[in-house]
Amino acid sequence: MQLDIIITAPVPSFLYEPLKASYRCHDYFQSSNKLELLASVSKKIRGLVQDGGTTTPTSLLDELSNLEIISVLGVGYDGVPVEFCRQRGIKVTNTPDVLTDDVADVAVGLIMMTGRGFLRLNRFALAGGWQKRGPELTTKLGGKTVGILGLGRIGKAIAQRVVAMGMQVVYTGRKPQDVAYEFFPDLKELAAAADFLVVACPGGPVTKNLVDAEVLAALGKHGTLINIARGSVVDEPALVNALRKGEIKAAGLDVFASEPNIPTELLTMDNVVLLPHVGSATVETRQAMGDLCKANLDAWFARKEVLTLIRELA
Ligand code: 8YV
DSSP, X not given: OOEEEEEOSOOOHHHHHHHHHHEEEEETTTOSOHHHHHHHXXXXXXXXXXXXXXXXXXXXXXXXXXXXXXXXXXXXXXXXXXXXXXHHXXXXXXXXXXXXXHHHHHHHHHHHHHHSOHHHHHHXXXXXXXXXXXXXXXOOOTTOEEEEEOOSHHHHHHHHHHHHTTOEEEEESSSOOSSSSEEOSOHHHHHHHOSEEEEOSOOSGGGTTOBOHHHHHHHOTTOEEEEOSOGGGBOHHHHHHHHHTTSSSEEEESOOTBTTBOOHHHHTOTTEEEOOXXXXXXXXXXXXXXXXXXXXXXXXXXHSOOSSBOGGGO
């Protein structure tokens, strides 16, 4: 007999189809009458699938009294009430590792696009500017310092890449690690030392608005902010303000506080590179994430074990 699971996010067909083959899937995300759906199936639901951007309220979990596992399609689980799940004995899994390289590539892409002005130069070439004058000179990346906020798996992959480009790495995080890069206990000091401040830490209440007006002031007018983590880590109005006033040099952003909304002011700034949260958005990686998301459910229901239990529940 198939088990019942609930889907609370827009999952891609290459995950949805295999899920439907193995489970009775209830599409909460698409449902036009969510209350009715819950009234009819809530007690049967044993698993929940969401993505990294979904916020799961405890009120929904209260309805799902027989829920055993939340399988997140994504590495970030800031939308999951982890402590609540721990107390209820609900397993929470995510999809780490398989997306590390892609997300790190995007960070490097944003460093190149902001530092070397690729976006502006692309517009210049397309608009025929080159026929009128030579291109602007931009900033050499080799020798510059990248300050990484959050030296986890993705942070380390970014570090490896920028070291290969001849850049220096310094970092901050919860504690110093056994790595060759200098640790700064204080984020403001890290920002002051960095030419590029790269946000690579998890989202959630602990890191909310960590990059605030003071950190941006410390980054200074020669500094660039790169964010491939979560919009919530950066005080977005403070960032807009710092860019407007020229207090920082540039920004490369893949994530925003209220996705898919981007602050309008950023749209017209030519020192800002904006991406629509594409860190893990390659065919290969999203497939691997989908496979892992389902494998976690399968392992739980077959053997009562999960493959990637998140840290806070371990
Ligand atoms: C995705 C992400 O946007 O992994 C994460 O935490 O933010 C991204 O990879 C999303 O979760 C894909 O569904």
